[in-house]
Amino acid sequence: MATLADFQNEIYLQGLGGSTPELPTNLTKLEALAEQVMTPEAFGYVAGSAGAESTAKANLDAIRDWRIVPRMLRDTGTRDLSVELFGQKLPAPVLLGPVGVLSIVHPDGELAVARATAGVGVPMVLSTAASNNMEDVASNNGDGGLRWYQLYWPKDRELAASFLQRAKAAGYTALVVTLDTVTLAWRPRDLDGAYLPFLRGIGVANYFSDPVFQKSVGGPITDENRMQAILHWVANFSDPTITWDDLAFLREHWDGPIVLKGIQHADDARRAVDTGMDGVIVSNHGGRQVDGAIGAIEALPEVVDAVGDQITVLFDSGIRTGADIAKALALGAKSVLVARPYVYGLALGGEAGVRHVIRCLLAELELTMALSGITTIDELTPDVLRHK
Ligand SMILES: Cc1cc2nc3c(=O)[nH]c(=O)nc-3n(C[C@H](O)[C@H](O)[C@H](O)COP(=O)(O)O)c2cc1C
Numbered sequence: 001m002a003t004l005a006d007f008q009n010e011i012y013l014q015g016l017g018g019s020t021p022e023l024p025t026n027l028t029k030l031e032a033l034a035e036q037v038m039t040p041e042a043f044g045y046v047a048g049s050a051g052a053e054s055t056a057k058a059n060l061d062a063i064r065d066w067r068i069v070p071r072m073l074r075d076t077g078t079r080d081l082s083v084e085l086f087g088q089k090l091p092a093p094v095l096l097g098p099v100g101v102l103s104i105v106h107p108d109g110e111l112a113v114a115r116a117t118a119g120v121g122v123p124m125v126l127s128t129a130a131s132n133n134m135e136d137v138a139s140n141n142g143d144g145g146l147r148w149y150q151l152y153w154p155k156d157r158e159l160a161a162s163f164l165q166r167a168k169a170a171g172y173t174a175l176v177v178t179l180d181t182v183t184l185a186w187r188p189r190d191l192d193g194a195y196l197p198f199l200r201g202i203g204v205a206n207y208f209s210d211p212v213f214q215k216s217v218g219g220p221i222t223d224e225n226r227m228q229a230i231l232h233w234v235a236n237f238s239d240p241t242i243t244w245d246d247l248a249f250l251r252e253h254w255d256g257p258i259v260l261k262g263i264q265h266a267d268d269a270r271r272a273v274d275t276g277m278d279g280v281i282v283s284n285h286g287g288r289q290v291d292g293a294i295g296a297i298e299a300l301p302e303v304v305d306a307v308g309d310q311i312t313v314l315f316d317s318g319i320r321t322g323a324d325i326a327k328a329l330a331l332g333a334k335s336v337l338v339a340r341p342y343v344y345g346l347a348l349g350g351e352a353g354v355r356h357v358i359r360c361l362l363a364e365l366e367l368t369m370a371l372s373g374i375t376t377i378d379e380l381t382p383d384v385l386r387h388k
Contacts (some may be wrong), residue, residue: 048189051291059318062295071373097337100129101203180262279312304332322364
C-alpha cells in the first residue's frame, strides 16, 4: 500500500540510482534560498514579522522546547495518518494556511497553490487578500481540490456577505475568520521600504472582482478609477469595531463550518463555543501582529483543555517540519496549518515547489511517528512529549 513516506523511497531508489530532489528536504533551508530569488520587498513582506520579530522567534523556540520521547518495539508496520475534519476525510492532518498577495512571490501566485493541492487531500485556505480572485483559484483547484475561504471582515457588511456568497458558490466548504488583523501591525521591514503591496493594486483581486465593491466605486475597475478603488480598499479593509456579538452575522450568511483564526486565550476559545462557532485556530499570525506576544504553541494546551471536546482546535505559527506537526497534534490540535514553508516553495519552484513542501512534510510526519512507535494520529497524546 502506498504511504506518505514513499517520497523517501522515490528519492533514494528512482531508477535505482536515486533522484536528487530539486529543493532541499530540510525545509528550514528554504527561507535563505528563497531570499536569493525574491525581490527584497517581497522577501521582507513574507519573512518579516511585527516589531523586533521576537514573537516570530518565540513561535519556533516554543515548539522546539517540546521534545518527542520515542518508544520502541511497537508494531509500526502499518500507519494511518488520516483524520476527519468537518466531515471531510483527509490523508493527513495538514492544511495550507491563508497567505495573501502570493503573486509577489511567483507570477502564478495562488493558482499554483490551487493546482499543487488539487487531488492530494490537503485543503488550501484561500485568503481574502489573494492576488487571484476566488473563482479563478477554485477552477485551478478543480473538483478534486479541497478549499476553505478565509475572511478579512470588511467594514461594508454587504461586501462581506457578497464574499461569503461567492465563496460558497465557488466550492469553498469552510469559513476561516481572521480576528487578529483588525488593523495592520507595526512591521518594520515593510515600513522601512514604504512597501505595502495592496497600495500597488496587488492582493485586491477579490475586491476588484466583486459586484458590491465595484458598485461602491462606480463600476468595474479601470485605469480611471483604479486609484479610487485602492483608496476605497484602504478605507474598507477591516472593521476594528467588531465584537463577539457580530459573529451572528456570519451565521446568517454562511451555513458551513466557521473557524475563528487568531485565538490565544482559553476564555476567547470558550466564547467561540458560546457563540456557536465550529472551531478555532490557535495562531498569532506567525508573529506578524503583536510583537511581544507568547509563542503560539504556548496557548495550545490551555485552549485544548478548555474547548477541545466541544469544537475543533487547529494550530499554526511556527510549523516548519514533520516533527513540529507531530508536537502540535500531541498537544491536542486536530490538524495544523503550514504557511511560510509553502510560500518559499512557491518562490523557488512554483506549483512543483509547493508540492515538494507538502510531500516532505507528510513523509517526515509519517516517519517521525513510526520511529516514535506511533501509528495513528489518535496515539499522538501529550505523554509522547516532554517539555525542556
Ligand atoms: C506573507 C504572509 C501573508 C499572510 N497573509 C494572511 C492572510 O491573508 N490571511 C490570514 O489569515 N493570515 C495570513 N498570514 C498568516 C498565516 O496564515 C499564518 O497564520 C502564519 O503565517 C503562521 O506562521 P508561520 O508561517 O511562521 O508558521 C500571512 C502570513 C504571511 C507570512
